[in-house]
Amino acid sequence: MPFSNLVKGFHVFQHKYFHENGIYQELTSKGQHPEALVIACCDSRNDPALLLQSKPGEIFVVRNVAAIVPPYQPDDHYHGTSAAIEFAIKGLKVKDIIVLGHAMCGGVQALAEKEKTAASHFEFLTQWISIGEKAREQVDQKHPGLPPDQRQRALEKEVIVASLNNLMTFPWIKEGVEQQRITLHGWYFDMMNGKLLDYNFASCVFEEFGNPAPEEAVLLHCHSHGDQS
Numbered sequence: 001m002p003f004s005n006l007v008k009g010f011h012v013f014q015h016k017y018f019h020e021n022g023i024y025q026e027l028t029s030k031g032q033h034p035e036a037l038v039i040a041c042c043d044s045r046n047d048p049a050l051l052l053q054s055k056p057g058e059i060f061v062v063r064n065v066a067a068i069v070p071p072y073q074p075d076d077h078y079h080g081t082s083a084a085i086e087f088a089i090k091g092l093k094v095k096d097i098i099v100l101g102h103a104m105c106g107g108v109q110a111l112a113e114k115e116k117t118a119a120s121h122f123e124f125l126t127q128w129i130s131i132g133e134k135a136r137e138q139v140d141q142k143h144p145g146l147p148p149d150q151r152q153r154a155l156e157k158e159v160i161v162a163s164l165n166n167l168m169t170f171p172w173i174k175e176g177v178e179q180q181r182i183t184l185h186g187w188y189f190d191m192m193n194g195k196l197l198d199y200n201f202a203s204c205v206f207e208e209f210g211n212p213a214p215e216e217a218v219l220l221h222c223h224s225h226g227d228q229s
């Protein structure tokens with residue numbers, strides 16, 4: 001995409017949202033009131049607003065490599081993802097949290113091939129994706145010998161479940177879920193087949209929306225409401 005196309009894109013956006021309708025008049029005078037927090041991967045093919053066709057102000061989005069939620073660690077380190085989650089919950093009082101992972105995730109591939117990643121020139125990636133190490137162990141223990149493609153698909157989904165579990169380590173999220181003020185969702189964008197899958201907390205499988213049949217017979221580690229054992 002030539003760089004000038006990005007500026008042209010802004011002009012299209014400007015015409016639609018500033019000249020044709022008054023969406024930003026309302027959003028600037030009344031502030032933002034998004035109902036959902038979406039935690040998504042940085043991948044350029046996985047833009048939540050585009051994928052979900054949401055309007056400005058509807059979803060509060062934090063993106064990072066592999067859509068990972070780190071565990072609750074209130075220390076003096078720089079927790080960008082946790083800060084965004086905190087603002088969405090405590091500041092904006094969102095009701096739904098969606099962890100949106102996707103197929104062919106480079107971040108998950110870096111986790112799947114962590115020895116290769118560790119030996120690379122990346123300075124921050126190895127440490128970041130190590131949050132998913134337990135997910136990797138679980139996939140390899142439960143499904144030893146999977147072909148690389150299938151192993152990666154399973155790991156992409158297991159990392160979503162790990163992030164859901166990590167969300168429950170935040171005390172104010174756990175409390176909100178238990179009091180039914182907050183609902184967690186694990187979504188998986190299958191970009192090879194153009195499908196959106198939803199994690200079923202009861203059966204521990206990802207299912208296509210509107211289609212209750214399991215997408216595949218790979219059972220994942222169940223969401224354990226904060227139990228990290």
Ligand SMILES: [Zn+2]
Pocket residue numbers: 041042043065066067102104105106107108
């Ligand atoms: Zn990704």
